[in-house]
Structure formats: structure tokens, C-alpha cells
Amino acid sequence: MITIEHIKKKLIEKGIKPTYPRVRIYQVLSDNGGHLTADFIFKEIRKDIPTASRTTVYNTLSSFVEVGLVDEILITGTEARYEIKRRNHHHFLCKKCGGIFDIDIKCPLAQGEYSRVRGHLIQEIHGYFKGICKDCLKKAELEREEHEKDDREVSE
Amino acid sequence: MITIEHIKKKLIEKGIKPTYPRVRIYQVLSDNGGHLTADFIFKEIRKDIPTASRTTVYNTLSSFVEVGLVDEILITGTEARYEIKRRNHHHFLCKKCGGIFDIDIKCPLAQGEYSRVRGHLIQEIHGYFKGICKDCLKKAELEREEHEKDDREVSE
DNA sequence: TTTAATTTTGTAATGATTACAATTGAGCAT
DNA sequence: ATGCTCAATTGTAATCATTACAAAATTAAA
Numbered sequence: 001m002i003t004i005e006h007i008k009k010k011l012i013e014k015g016i017k018p019t020y021p022r023v024r025i026y027q028v029l030s031d032n033g034g035h036l037t038a039d040f041i042f043k044e045i046r047k048d049i050p051t052a053s054r055t056t057v058y059n060t061l062s063s064f065v066e067v068g069l070v071d072e073i074l075i076t077g078t079e080a081r082y083e084i085k086r087r088n089h090h091h092f093l094c095k096k097c098g099g100i101f102d103i104d105i106k107c108p109l110a111q112g113e114y115s116r117v118r119g120h121l122i123q124e125i126h127g128y129f130k131g132i133c134k135d136c137l138k139k140a141e142l143e144r145e146e147h148e149k150d151d152r153e154v155s156e
Numbered sequence: 157m158i159t160i161e162h163i164k165k166k167l168i169e170k171g172i173k174p175t176y177p178r179v180r181i182y183q184v185l186s187d188n189g190g191h192l193t194a195d196f197i198f199k200e201i202r203k204d205i206p207t208a209s210r211t212t213v214y215n216t217l218s219s220f221v222e223v224g225l226v227d228e229i230l231i232t233g234t235e236a237r238y239e240i241k242r243r244n245h246h247h248f249l250c251k252k253c254g255g256i257f258d259i260d261i262k263c264p265l266a267q268g269e270y271s272r273v274r275g276h277l278i279q280e281i282h283g284y285f286k287g288i289c290k291d292c293l294k295k296a297e298l299e300r301e302e303h304e305k306d307d308r309e310v311s312e
Numbered sequence: 313t314t315t316a317a318t319t320t321t322g323t324a325a326t327g328a329t330t331a332c333a334a335t336t337g338a339g340c341a342t
Numbered sequence: 343a344t345g346c347t348c349a350a351t352t353g354t355a356a357t358c359a360t361t362a363c364a365a366a367a368t369t370a371a372a
Binding site: 072074075076077080092094095101103105117118119120121122123124125126127128129130131132133134137 | 232248277284289
Binding site: 059 | 318329
């Protein structure tokens with residue numbers, strides 16, 4: 001639980017004026033774990049600031065990204081997701097349920113931060129995985145067993 | 157230079173009927189290097205098939221992705237990009253010029269294909285980098301030198 | 313309190329992608 | 343050939359996240 005004062009200090013450090021909407025957006029990012037959609041954040045701050053607009057959310061998020069407070073995660077091709085910058089982890093998208101999970105791995109590339117490859121200056125390293133999550137695997141397993149039981153009953 | 161017959165064989169192998177538009181889309185992907193936009197492909201096949209529709213391009217690309225012939229690359233948050241599946245390489249997006257470059261690296265994670273992490277079944281591994289490309293770095297370097305020269309002239 | 317600068321708001325536009333119904337085309341039996 | 347059936351393609355309209363932009367509100371300074 002980060003305090004309002006702590007958030008304000010963080011924003012000022014990065015040259016961002018800590019207005020109420022901005023502080024709230026940071027707080028929502030901080031309180032709700034990772035990979036939040038702009039829409040989720042918008043609805044969340046609407047509870048406090050009924051007049052808040054989507055534009056403010058987008059503007060604030062992009063300035064947070066610009067100064068390096070926040071990461072923009074692009075996995076699905078549709079909605080971008082945002083989270084407070086945090087090193088050494090990637091994301092996993094379940095192709096079945098659409099859920100996004102954190103994968104804490106120490107990628108050797110991500111360690112040697114901001115180096116060069118073939119003359120290009122590397123500033124950001126993004127990685128993500130797609131597959132079937134634990135829960136969906138379990139669910140599929142159970143369904144398979146059900147079907148086998150059905151088959152046996154039919155053939156009897 | 158892949159032959160039409162070779163493309164047809166590939167599509168049939170994957171259970172895709174090798175219609176002319178589909179073969180042409182594969183050929184465009186094959187002849188023009190990696191990370192092509194749907195729009196580029198659309199314009200390219202329009203040269204041969206003046207009646208071709210965007211929908212066909214999208215449908216075809218998504219079936220190619222589905223059967224694993226093609227990878228969908230999501231970097232910019234806007235346009236998706238497509239390329240024929242190829243292992244052990246990632247992409248680099250230049251934040252200045254918007255160019256996308258191949259980065260051939262042997263990521264240790266990408267080697268142990270389709271394993272599991274924390275119970276989740278990993279089917280795809282995506283990685284990309286952002287930064288400033290070689291050319292833009294050189295350009296910035298030259299501009300900096302220009303400015304230094306200007307400063308000297310002014311102070312003289 | 314007035315002024316100026318910044319931030320926020322709200323609406324309209326954008327642009328890639330998808331939905332869907334109508335048309336076309338390929339393969340096959342008559 | 344002709345008609346039939348199914349799949350592929352087309353074209354238009356809708357969707358939906360995001361951006362542009364001008365007006366209103368807020369803040370900080372004078």
C-alpha cells in the first residue's frame with residue numbers, strides 16, 4: 001500500500017505535476033497488480049472522479065510510459081495493458097480464457113540492460129508467451145475424462 | 157524464390173485449399189522478407205487480382221497463423237505484421253524511424269520449445285526490442301557534430 | 313483578483329480489424 | 343454441357359481502441 005505522498009514524490013521526481021487524476025491513476029496501477037487495461041483504469045478512477053475522461057487516462061498513461069514509470073504491454077493486438085515498471089518478468093497469455101499471468105524469469109538478455117545488438121541501441125526488451133494456462137489445462141483434462149466415461153457407457 | 161508448386165504443396169499439407177489468392181498471399185510473404193503489414197500484402201496482391209478484398213487477406217492470414225505457417229507480430233500497438241514462421245529470431249523497432257529489423261539471437265528460452273512454466277503450457281514465445289536503430293544513431297551523431305560546429309562559430 | 317499556463321474534458325475523427333450477407337467459383341453428379 | 347452444393351471471396355457496414363482538438367476548468371503566479 002503506497003501512500004499518496006509517496007506517489008506525489010515519484011511523479012515530481014520524473015517531472016510530472018502530481019494532479020489528483022494522475023495520482024489516482026498511479027494508485028490504481030499500484031493497487032491492482034499488473035497488466036491493467038486503460039478501460040479498467042478509467043472505470044476505477046471514475047468512482048472517485050465522476051467527470052474523468054478517457055483522454056486523461058490515455059494522456060497520463062502515455063506520459064508515465066514516456067518517463068519510464070510504467071510499461072505498456074502489447075500482447076493481444078487489441079487492448080494495450082499497463083503496469084508499473086518492474087524488471088525481470090514477462091507475461092503469459094492463455095489462448096483459451098484470455099487471462100494474462102506473470103512469468104518471473106531471469107532472461108539473460110534482459111539482464112545486460114540497454115546494450116547494443118548489431119549497432120542498434122536497445123532501450124527496451126519485451127517478451128511474452130502464449131499457450132494454455134494451468135486452469136484451462138486442468139479443465140480440458142476433466143472434460144476428456146468425462147468423454148471417456150460417456151464412450152464406455154455407450155459401448156456397453 | 158519459392159515455386160508456385162512448392163507453395164501449393166505446403167498449403168495442402170496444412171489442410172488449406174490452395175486457391176489463387178492464398179497462394180499469392182503466401183508468395184508475397186515469401187518474396188518480401190519479414191514483418192509485412194496486411195495493407196502491404198493487400199496492395200501487392202491487388203496488382204494480380206484487382207478484385208481482391210482486404211477481408212480475404214485477413215482471413216487468409218489468420219488461417220495461416222492458425223495452422224502455424226505464419227507468425228503474427230505485435231509490436232507497435234497499431235498494425236499487426238506477418239511473416240513466414242522462422243525460429244530463433246526476434247524483432248527490433250526503432251522508436252525514431254519506425255523501422256523494424258531482424259535480430260538473430262539464440263534465446264535459451266526459445267530453444268526448449270513448447271515446455272511448461274509454472275504449470276502453464278507454453279506454445280509460443282514472442283520477443284521484441286525497442287530502441288534507436290544504427291542509422292538513426294548515426295544521423296543523431298552527425299547532427300550533434302553540426303551543432304557543435306555552430307556553437308564554435310557563434311562564440312568566435 | 314487577474315492573468316497566464318497547464319490540465320482536463322467531451323466530442324468527433326481515425327484507422328485497423330471484424331461481421332455478415334451476397335456473389336462468385338470449384339468440383340462433382342446427372 | 344447443365345445443374346447442384348459447398349466453400350471461398352467480395353464489399354459494405356459496424357466495431358472499438360485510440361487520438362485529435364477545441365472548449366472549459368483548474369492551478370500557480372503576479
